[in-house]
Amino acid sequence: MTTATLRDWLLDDSPASRAQARLGSAYRATLGLLRNPLAVVGALIIIALVLIALFAPVIAGDPLAQDLPNRLKPPSAAHWMGTDELGRDIYARIVYGTRITLEIVLLVAILAAPLGLVLGAVAGYFGGWVDRLLMGLTDIFLSMPKLILALALTAALGPGIEHAIIAIAIASWPGYARIARAETLTIRRTEYIAAVQLQGASSVRVIWSHVLPLLTSSLIIRVTLDMAGIILTAAGLGFIGLGAQPPAPEWGAMISRGRSFILDQWWVATMPGFAIVIVSLGFCFLGDGLRDVLDPKAGGRR
Amino acid sequence: MSALKLDNLDVSYGETRVTHGVTLDIAEGESFALVGESGSGKSTVLKAIAGLAPEWTGSIAAFGRPRGHGIDPAFARQCQMVFQDPYGSLHPRKTVDATLSEPLRIHGIGGETERVERVMAAVGLDRRFRFRFPHQLSGGQRQRVAIARALMLEPKILLLDEPTSALDVSVQAEILNLLKRLRREQNLTFLLVTHNLPVVSFLCDRLAVMRRGRIVEVATTSQLKHDGLADPYSRELATLSRPAAPTVTEPSS
Amino acid sequence: MSELLLEVENLRVSFPTPRGPVEVVKGIGFSLGRERLGIVGESGSGKSMTGRAILRLIRSPGRQTADRLNFDGIDLERQSETGMRAIRGARISMIMQDPKFSLNPVMTIGEQIAEAVQAHGRMSRRALRQRVKEMLEAVRIDDAERVARLFPHEVSGGMGQRIMIAMMLIPEPDLLIADEPTSALDVSVQAQVLDLIDDLIRHRGMGLLLISHDLDLVARYCDRILVMKDGRVVESCVAGELRNASHPYTRGLLAAVPRLDEDRDELPVLDRSIA
Numbered sequence: 001m002t003t004a005t006l007r008d009w010l011l012d013d014s015p016a017s018r019a020q021a022r023l024g025s026a027y028r029a030t031l032g033l034l035r036n037p038l039a040v041v042g043a044l045i046i047i048a049l050v051l052i053a054l055f056a057p058v059i060a061g062d063p064l065a066q067d068l069p070n071r072l073k074p075p076s077a078a079h080w081m082g083t084d085e086l087g088r089d090i091y092a093r094i095v096y097g098t099r100i101t102l103e104i105v106l107l108v109a110i111l112a113a114p115l116g117l118v119l120g121a122v123a124g125y126f127g128g129w130v131d132r133l134l135m136g137l138t139d140i141f142l143s144m145p146k147l148i149l150a151l152a153l154t155a156a157l158g159p160g161i162e163h164a165i166i167a168i169a170i171a172s173w174p175g176y177a178r179i180a181r182a183e184t185l186t187i188r189r190t191e192y193i194a195a196v197q198l199q200g201a202s203s204v205r206v207i208w209s210h211v212l213p214l215l216t217s218s219l220i221i222r223v224t225l226d227m228a229g230i231i232l233t234a235a236g237l238g239f240i241g242l243g244a245q246p247p248a249p250e251w252g253a254m255i256s257r258g259r260s261f262i263l264d265q266w267w268v269a270t271m272p273g274f275a276i277v278i279v280s281l282g283f284c285f286l287g288d289g290l291r292d293v294l295d296p297k298a299g300g301r302r
Numbered sequence: 303m304s305a306l307k308l309d310n311l312d313v314s315y316g317e318t319r320v321t322h323g324v325t326l327d328i329a330e331g332e333s334f335a336l337v338g339e340s341g342s343g344k345s346t347v348l349k350a351i352a353g354l355a356p357e358w359t360g361s362i363a364a365f366g367r368p369r370g371h372g373i374d375p376a377f378a379r380q381c382q383m384v385f386q387d388p389y390g391s392l393h394p395r396k397t398v399d400a401t402l403s404e405p406l407r408i409h410g411i412g413g414e415t416e417r418v419e420r421v422m423a424a425v426g427l428d429r430r431f432r433f434r435f436p437h438q439l440s441g442g443q444r445q446r447v448a449i450a451r452a453l454m455l456e457p458k459i460l461l462l463d464e465p466t467s468a469l470d471v472s473v474q475a476e477i478l479n480l481l482k483r484l485r486r487e488q489n490l491t492f493l494l495v496t497h498n499l500p501v502v503s504f505l506c507d508r509l510a511v512m513r514r515g516r517i518v519e520v521a522t523t524s525q526l527k528h529d530g531l532a533d534p535y536s537r538e539l540a541t542l543s544r545p546a547a548p549t550v551t552e553p554s555s
Numbered sequence: 556m557s558e559l560l561l562e563v564e565n566l567r568v569s570f571p572t573p574r575g576p577v578e579v580v581k582g583i584g585f586s587l588g589r590e591r592l593g594i595v596g597e598s599g600s601g602k603s604m605t606g607r608a609i610l611r612l613i614r615s616p617g618r619q620t621a622d623r624l625n626f627d628g629i630d631l632e633r634q635s636e637t638g639m640r641a642i643r644g645a646r647i648s649m650i651m652q653d654p655k656f657s658l659n660p661v662m663t664i665g666e667q668i669a670e671a672v673q674a675h676g677r678m679s680r681r682a683l684r685q686r687v688k689e690m691l692e693a694v695r696i697d698d699a700e701r702v703a704r705l706f707p708h709e710v711s712g713g714m715g716q717r718i719m720i721a722m723m724l725i726p727e728p729d730l731l732i733a734d735e736p737t738s739a740l741d742v743s744v745q746a747q748v749l750d751l752i753d754d755l756i757r758h759r760g761m762g763l764l765l766i767s768h769d770l771d772l773v774a775r776y777c778d779r780i781l782v783m784k785d786g787r788v789v790e791s792c793v794a795g796e797l798r799n800a801s802h803p804y805t806r807g808l809l810a811a812v813p814r815l816d817e818d819r820d821e822l823p824v825l826d827r828s829i830a
């Protein structure tokens with residue numbers, strides 16, 4: 001199919017199948033996103049992040065190779081971002097660090113978001129003691145600052161990136177549960193939910209098939225915007241020495257190590273700092289753009 | 303045969319009692335209207351019958367079988383509801399096809415494609431709308447989907463909550479015609495809630511006027527049309543629905 | 556005929572869409588003196604947009620243009636936003652469908668009316684209270700002092716709308732634009748509110764532009780009627796002549812509404828291909 005006819009097929013006002021309808025929706029949403037310049041910038045940054053992580057061995061050298069005679073060298077042709085205190089190429093470490101960042105961000109999202117979503121939806125839908133119980137649980141976690149909680153959990157579990165991921169996920173799910181619950185409270189009262197209840201649908205079916213799909217938009221937006229915070233929390237843990245352990249090229253740990261040289265050899269701490277800022281911004285722009293496109297309030301009444 | 307029988311129905315929302323002693327007997331194949339202004343409790347009665355307002359005392363029975371207070375799958379196959387707001391009664395993320403197949407899936411009824419297409423044709427929806435989302439449909443089309451959805455389980459009783467209030471005049475006419483035709487074709491029993499008396503004149507056989515949670519009068523549509531209502535409140539409502547003073551132009555003035 | 560309050564010629568309102576700009580008002584024109592003019596149409600006819608365009612309330616990305624948009628000799632097209640603000644409310648007032656959305660939910664009714672009064676001249680507290688009471692009584696709210704202490708959510712829709720009317724009349728405007736003022740109200744209250752508007756208009760010699768989807772209503776409360784469809788005026792007639800309307804669309808609309816003494820088996824459906 002040529003591009004022109006593919007586009008027509010996707011934008012067809014009268015799709016002939018479920019697949020076509022869904023793909024058409026996704027296509028329209030993408031078009032909407034592309035109209036927003038900042039969202040495009042954000043998306044490009046994220047795509048670059050993924051590509052760099054994938055092709056790390058191709059575009060960079062060995063992040064672990066030490067070269068003590070060449071330690072703390074400024075950015076040059078040989079080392080684009082200079083070398084750190086053990087003579088390792090900072091550029092290579094940043095490139096390989098994208099893998100760690102991506103790993104953290106994806107795993108936290110996969111662990112925390114669905115959990116929060118389901119618990120929040122169940123609490124919101126049933127109300128009563130179920131709601132009170134689940135929200136009480138949520139409140140316990142929410143009452144502690146995220147970083148401190150993550151810190152405490154990592155300290156209890158022991159250092160290491162897997163533990164950091166679990167800790168951050170545990171610190172993050174309550175926020176998503178709250179959002180899911182708040183939206184479920186509104187959705188629960190709509191006529192389309194009443195209609196499907198009237199048809200004799202079980203609660204499980206209503207929540208799974210009717211409530212959850214409506215929550216995914218806000219959740220995607222929320223998670224994307226949170227990614228910046230997750231990266232920073234992970235960096236914070238790395239900074240303190242919990243989380244990824246040496247010699248792993250985790251950006252937060254790199255900043256920590258570079259602290260002592262910040263005045264004379266600024267690149268050691270600043271380069272990973274830039275990386276964090278750029279990726280966080282990328283997620284924020286993308287999240288904002290997604291919100292404009294996916295916001296249920298905009299999509300509901302048209 | 304009595305299709306729907308309400309006996310001394312008192313519905314409450316928490317502390318507030320919204321209806322008082324509502325008693326009605328609707329025969330099979332009859333089209334009955336519950337008329338009243340906002341706050342009269344007419345929609346509440348409907349919701350109680352549907353199982354969406356579980357706090358009530360009294361009895362509700364369909365075809366002789368009383369129903370419980372909550373959601374009842376068996377009842378769902380006998381009695382379905384069409385809601386007022388075409389913009390709010392369809393799930394925004396589900397295609398027409400998904401919305402119409404859902405009741406079939408819930409009750410394990412097969413032959414989805416064939417049934418969906420059949421009901422769509424019955425309500426005058428072209429097949430090309432099958433995979434559209436609600437926001438791609440007009441108000442009238444959405445209301446047709448809502449009616450189709452109510453018909454999927456082949457119920458004998460349809461509860462209609464102001465089905466045309468939110469629609470344009472021209473679209474209202476189409477939907478009213480459709481409802482009338484469907485009732486005739488499928489021998490449905492209608493319980494229609496509305497504040498619009500002319501719609502009652504067009505679509506219904508009998509009506510009950512409600513005020514502040516109580517039924518003040520039960521009458522036939524014929525009485526409504528020919529100024530035969532007894533209760534003063536009912537008469538007042540009827541007067542307000544009569545067209546303005548005749549505006550036939552005098553031959554010369 | 557009374558002096559001309561409003562002259563509109565070739566008014567166009569358009570909005571951009573992914574498929575290019577779409578005109579929702581396609582070059583309509585009419586004039587209005589100190590009389591009651593009704594604009595009737597279904598959704599999408601452009602009637603509400605017309606009302607807003609007169610007050611220059613079409614916000615970007617929408618655009619409005621007109622060859623002539625004159626109010627009492629003032630060229631509204633050329634007015635700056637400041638100039639328009641002086642006209643809106645003071646000389647041309649607008650009431651809309653749902654008072655819930657027009658009244659400030661966190662201020663009492665008395666406070667809101669007082670605020671509106673004070674915008675047009677300071678006065679003593681006592682004089683202010685008196686004026687608020689007068690305004691509420693003018694819209695037939697008997698227990699004025701008690702109502703003044705209530706919040707908007709504590710009053711019924713009909714009363715809320717009457718309060719809106721009271722507020723709109725404080726600056727003594729010349730023209731009132733009412734956009735579906737009674738659509739959200741019960742039938743019995745509709746009549747009260749419209750009778751009130753009618754009465755006040757006549758008393759003060761104001762002009763009224765009543766926008767509605769309800770043909771009967773407009774026929775009852777207006778002197779002249781414009782029927783709009785798809786952004787154009789398809790019929791213009793005197794209210795009393797409505798039954799003898801000539802345009803097929805108008806006739807279609809009239810026929811499609813069920814009557815109290817309805818005896819047709821089927822309601823005639825509009826042929827949408829009518830231009």
